[in-house]
């Protein structure tokens with residue numbers, strides 16, 4: 001049971017924002033600029049912290065973007081309608097699906113190709129994530145980068161009706177190549193959170209992703 005992935009074309013994962021900036025404003029501006037999914041990720045936050053911040057974020061975002069928690073099932077359960085993103089070292093996606101219900105968004109990071117042999121996990125997911133495409137200073141404890149060849153390989157192996165997103169080192173300079181290699185959406189932290197103008201950064205990325213998706217559709221891929 002997959003649930004709907006929502007719209008994963010431009011997927012913002014939260015991260016550090018510039019001094020003086022407020023994360024809620026950054027996310028709201030980014031959604032105004034074209035972000036379609038927001039993941040609240042803060043590896044140091046308690047469940048209570050995540051719920052409080054999640055409430056502020058969802059109030060500002062409303063229904064304009066899909067909202068997902070990283071790792072923390074309890075926080076996701078406390079925030080009505082929130083989805084959950086997990087990796088292979090976290091809660092199993094089938095357990096997340098059971099806990100959150102059929103309509104919830106459940107995402108899973110692909111660190112190793114062998115994960116695709118876990119049919120129950122894949123069947124429970126709304127989308128899968130190529131993790132990471134390129135090395136990134138934002139998260140240094142990743143497994144080996146897949147590169148664009150890895151994106152192509154995974155797109156061939158992942159069921160065609162299951163959205164595949166990509167994360168790690170993605171910016172306006174390379175987002176089109178990631179979509180061209182088969183990703184259905186790009187996930188970014190620093191390209192938006194570190195930008196002096198998050199709304200403009202999101203708008204630029206969204207135009208690039210939409211153009212690359214349109215070009216791919218025209219080529220019949």
Ligand SMILES: Cc1ncc(COP(=O)(O)OP(=O)(O)O)c(N)n1
Nearest residue numbers: 070071085086087109129131167187
């Ligand atoms: C969209 C998306 N893709 C990958 C990840 C990374 O998940 P994980 O490997 O579990 O690592 P942490 O984010 O938990 O450090 C992600 N969060 N989101």
Ligand SMILES: Cc1nc(C(=O)O)sc1CCOP(=O)(O)O
Nearest residue numbers: 131132136138139169188189190
């Ligand atoms: C949260 C996260 N997960 C990754 C993975 O590979 O699973 S890479 C990453 C951080 C991505 O940051 P930036 O867009 O600044 O490169």
Ligand SMILES: [Mg+2]
Nearest residue numbers: 071086087090
């Ligand atoms: Mg995780």
